[in-house]
Amino acid sequence: MELAISAVTGELVSRFISFLANKYHSSRAYSEEKQLERLQQLLLRARTVVEEADGRYITKSGMLAQLDMLAEAMYRGYWALGAFRYRSLQETPMEEEQVSDSYPKRFRTVHGSARKNKATCLVDLQGVLHSLEHVVSSMTEFVVLLGGCDRMLRRPYDAYLYNDNIMFGRHAEKQKLLNFLLQHGSPGGALAVLPVIGGPAVGKRTLVAHVCKNERVSSQFSSILHLNGDSVSRIADHSSLLSGKVLVVVELVSDVDQEDWAKFCSTLASMDSESKVIILSRCKSLEKLGTVKPIFLNTLPYEEFSYLFKTLAFGSEDPSQHLRLARIADEMARELQSDWSLIAANLRADVMRRNLNLHFWLSMLSRMSRFVERNFSMFGEHPQLLVLRRHQIDVTDFLHSYSPLRIVPSCTTGSSRTEITEERQLLPNVRLGDLVADPGARPQGDFNVVSWESRLPPYTSFVHFVPSCTPGVAEDTPLHGRKRSAVHL
Numbered sequence: 243m244e245l246a247i248s249a250v251t252g253e254l255v256s257r258f259i260s261f262l263a264n265k266y267h268s269s270r271a272y273s274e275e276k277q278l279e280r281l282q283q284l285l286l287r288a289r290t291v292v293e294e295a296d297g298r299y300i301t302k303s304g305m306l307a308q309l310d311m312l313a314e315a316m317y318r319g320y321w322a323l324g325a326f327r328y329r330s331l332q333e334t335p336m337e338e339e340q341v342s343d344s345y346p347k348r349f350r351t352v353h354g355s356a357r358k359n360k361a362t363c364l365v366d367l368q369g370v371l372h373s374l375e376h377v378v379s380s381m382t383e384f385v386v387l388l389g390g391c392d393r394m395l396r397r398p399y400d401a402y403l404y405n406d407n408i409m410f411g412r413h414a415e416k417q418k419l420l421n422f423l424l425q426h427g428s429p430g431g432a433l434a435v436l437p438v439i440g441g442p443a444v445g446k447r448t449l450v451a452h453v454c455k456n457e458r459v460s461s462q463f464s465s466i467l468h469l470n471g472d473s474v475s476r477i478a479d480h481s482s483l484l485s486g487k488v489l490v491v492v493e494l495v496s497d498v499d500q501e502d503w504a505k506f507c508s509t510l511a512s513m514d515s516e517s518k519v520i521i522l523s524r525c526k527s528l529e530k531l532g533t534v535k536p537i538f539l540n541t542l543p544y545e546e547f548s549y550l551f552k553t554l555a556f557g558s559e560d561p562s563q564h565l566r567l568a569r570i571a572d573e574m575a576r577e578l579q580s581d582w583s584l585i586a587a588n589l590r591a592d593v594m595r596r597n598l599n600l601h602f603w604l605s606m607l608s609r610m611s612r613f614v615e616r617n618f619s620m621f622g623e624h625p626q627l628l629v630l631r632r633h634q635i636d637v638t639d640f641l642h643s644y645s646p647l648r649i650v651p652s653c654t655t656g657s658s659r660t661e662i663t664e665e666r667q668l669l670p671n672v673r674l675g676d677l678v679a680d681p682g683a684r685p686q687g688d689f690n691v692v693s694w695e696s697r698l699p700p701y702t703s704f705v706h707f708v709p710s711c712t713p714g715v716a717e718d719t720p721l722h723g724r725k726r727s728a729v730h731l
Contacts, residue, residue, distance in 0.1 A: 277367055281323055284374045288316040291381060291388075296413060298391035299458075301421055306414040308384045313413050314543065315377040321545035322370040324552070324572065328565040395457045410550050412449055415537055419453045422534060423462065423489065423518060433511040437521040437532040440539030442630055443583035446522045449539065450491055451700045463489040463518075468700075471495060475502040477509055487514045494523040503531065541579065547587070548575035554591035559598060570603045577610070582626050585704065589694045593675045605642075612639035641674075643681040649691055650707040666690060666707060686710070 295309050422436045440446050453459060454466055464486030469477070471494045488510060510517045521528055529536040542550065552561050552571045561568040571594075578587045590610075594603055616639050617625040625635045629651045636648045652666075670685050674693045677683055693704040 274367070277371055278323070278326065281319060281367065281371050281374065284371070284378050285316060285319050285323065287378055288312055288319070288374065291385060292316060292413065294385075295388060296416075297394050298388055299394065299420060299424070300388070300391050300417045302387070305384060305387060306417055308381065309417070310414045312377055312381060312384075313411070314546070315374045317543070317546040317549050319370055319374045320549050321572075322367055324548075324561065324568055326367050327562055328569045331565055331569065410553075411542060411546060412445065412539070415449060415539065416453055418537055419449065419520075420456060420459065422520075423453065423459050426516070432533060433507045433515075433517060433519060435507070435519045435521065435531055435533045437523065437529045437536040438539065439523055439526055439529055439536050441524055441541065443585045444539045444541060445584060446539055447493075447700055447702070448696070450520055450522065454489070454491075459489075463487050465489075467491065469493070471498055474498055474506045477506055484513055488517045489520070490517070491520045491522065494521055494525065494528055496525065497527060498531070542584075544576060544579050547579040548572050550584075551575040551578065551587050551591055554588060555594045556598070557595045564598060566600055567598060567603055570600075570607065574607060574610070581614075581624060585694060586626070588696075589674065589704075592694060593678050596675060596679065609640050609642060613637065641677050641681050643677075643684070645684075647684070647708065650709065652706055669707075671705065 292309070292313055300306055300309065419436070419438075422434070438446050438450065460466075465484065466489045467484075468491045471492070474492060477490075490510060507519070510519065521531060541547070548571070551574070552568060555571050556564070556567075561571070574590065575587070578590065590606065594606060597603075613636075614625060616636055617623070617628060620636055621628055621633065623633075628635045632651050634648045634650045636646070637643075638645075638647050641647060669688055669690050671690045671692050672683060672685060674691050677691065687710045689708050690705050691708050693706060695704070696702045
């Protein structure tokens with residue numbers, strides 16, 4: 243009898259525990275679903291406010307700070323939403339092999355961190371949701387004040403997507419630049435100078451070109467000139483060709499002679515006291531030349547960078563319908579954001595968008611790793627640093643080519659620093675994406691490879707030289723020939 247009672251009691255306890263466990267998991271799944279729904283609602287509200295803000299002229303610094311906070315929370319929310327969707331994916335044997343054999347330890351750690359368990363993902367989702375709720379709830383005053391800001395004549399359809407001719411992000415920076423260009427001249431008639439300081443390939447020229455397309459800005463100035471440092475000392479010789487209110491965008495790679503700069507500013511101010519100057523440079527020391535607070539452009543935060551990269555890589559496709567590819571894109575975005583640049587992100591995305599195939603995207607991860615390791619082995623530096631120094635780089639592994647292939651980076655077209663020889667212009671051009679898809683598309687002899695062409699003003703093209711005698715090409719050696727003039731005054 244006691245045995246029967248014990249067996250029945252054990253069965254009842256077991257069923258009760260199972261009931262509690264099922265109820266807990268059901269309640270937890272419901273909780274996750276409700277949080278996910280709430281996050282999507284908040285993201286829609288944040289996106290609507292950011293879109294509206296991009297279509298207004300905002301002059302108050304406090305509102306710009308709030309806009310920055312909202313945009314940062316929004317991109318973090320989009321990243322968390324994507325990570326939550328693919329949290330339960332199990333790696334295929336092909337993915338395991340690709341990551342363990344081909345990728346460096348640091349990247350394998352990133353890859354592993356993406357495979358979070360549900361509890362961790364729930365905590366992350368709760369934190370992001372709480373942060374976004376707090377930011378959105380504090381936007382009531384911002385939205386009211388936004389209604390009092392003038393509306394731009396032309397408003398982009400979707401201002402935070404990189405959609406053909408729309409610039410991505412930089413919401414507050416665009417408004418600050420607009421305010422500088424549209425405000426009246428400095429007190430006392432001094433020439434207004436705004437430095438825009440940032441690292442290589444963070445979008446300095448793109449930001450300025452985007453703002454210069456604004457109707458109010460283009461109507462403010464009789465002409466907009468793009469100069470380099472060498473032209474600063476010569477502008478007085480061409481002052482007779484200039485008249486009225488002028489906007490001058492100057493790219494400086496190093497300090498400028500104080501006497502030359504004073505003469506440059508005096509010449510522009512004498513033509514019209516409302517003329518203005520924008521300095522583009524990587525040198526923080528040049529902020530001393532400004533008459534107003536400089537704009538500093540930093541690398542995009544990872545969550546925002548990942549959002550951009552996925553938008554570029556998937557094109558018109560929905561990442562939520564390709565969860566394994568979305569996870570790979572997140573991982574590659576982390577590597578690109580930390581060690582590369584926006585240019586490299588556009589280049590990789592252009593190649594990957596052509597083939598939304600899991601095996602191909604995994605092979606791109608592997609190629610990227612071997613590409614970096616080969617250049618470290620050969621030249622002792624990361625290829626991004628080699629490109630900045632105009633040093634040759636080996637792209638054999640990235641193109642999956644059977645024969646060695648090295649390129650000699652050159653100055654870009656569309657920049658005031660453009661240097662293209664006449665001989666180079668006569669060589670055949672091949673797109674890098676075409677070489678990745680088919681290494682056999684490589685022409686015989688010397689040729690130019692077009693790594694990427696920007697869809698945004700100033701429509702920069704990144705064209706590099708590929709010599710036929712690849713292994714023996716001399717370092718940093720340009721082709722002979724007469725250089726085309728970069729600037730015309």
